[in-house]
Amino acid sequence: MDNKKISWEEIVKLDDCLITYFLYREGKSIKAISKIRNIHREIVEKDIVEAKIKLRMLRMSNKGEKKSLLDKMLEVSKEERLRFINEELDEIENLKKEIKLRYKDFTNPDDKMILIWIIGELKDKELINIIAKDIINKNGNIRRMVCSALGKxxxxxxxxxxxxxxxxxxxxxxxxxxxALKNIGNENTVKILIQIINNKAEKKYVKKACIEALKSIKEFN
Incomplete structure (x- = not known):
């Protein structure tokens, strides 16, 4: 998806879903957009998805491009992605090849998070190094998604x-x-987990996850 800035003079001429989306791209939360536009948050979420599809189709139409397998995967619902991964086994290798070639080109956080989710569902260890670089991404949600995918x-x-x-x-x-470390953690993991558990300032839900991971690692080893 294009990261080019679009002025509000242009946006007001576009569909409502695109106005919603560009507010979202500016960094406004779904709750804030809901209040600004006086619409329910479910409509905001629906608008964002619809706008992403429209913009991607427009971009590809302008370039005269044929949709690739990965582009199609980014457009469909989570359920359809899962169905494809579980049923279209003949196409999985082609999907993996495209991910390896194009991963670095995805800069939009929304698209990248979907892509990382797909990689997690593919469960291919050859893709670890591709997403691992984003463990230091400036976007916290992307870093979180990387952890989830690596765990899968x-x-x-x-x-x-x-x-x-x-x-x-x-x-x-x-x-x-x-x-993510529950079944694969090592001695260094255990040391860090204990430090987190003993940290009085740490969040309770983080400590809970660390305690569960620590128990699992000890049982697993």
Whole structure:
């Protein structure tokens, strides 16, 4: 999706869903947009999805491009993505190849989070190094999604990246890192988990995830 800035003079001429989307792209929360536009938050969420599809189709139409397998995956619902991954086995290798080629080109946070989710569902350890670089992404939600995906893949190669995420500034990232390490954590993981558990300032939900991870690692080893 294009990151080019569009002036409000242009936006007011567009569909309502696009106005909603550009407010979202400016960094406004769904709750804030709901109040600004005087619409229910469910409509805001629906508008954002609809706008993303419209903009992507417009971009591809302008370039005369044929939709790739990955582009199609980004447009459909979560349920349709899962169906494809579980049923279209002949196309999975093509999807993986496209991810390897194009991952670095995805800069829009929304698209990247969907892409990381897809990688997690594919559970292919060859894709670990591709997403692991985003364990230091400036967007906390992307870092959280990386932890989740690495946990789904469940390979020990991901442990150093997840151990790093246990020290992330965002509590949700630490929480997801702990969950991801439950079956693959090592001795260094245990040390970090104990430090977090003993930290009086740590969030309760993060401590809970760390305690569960610690128990699982000890049982697993």
């Amino acid at each position: 893949i469940g390979d020990k190669k991901a442990v150093p990246f997840l151990n790093k995420a246990l020290k992330d500034k965002k509590p949700q990232v630490r929480q997801y890192a702990a969950k």
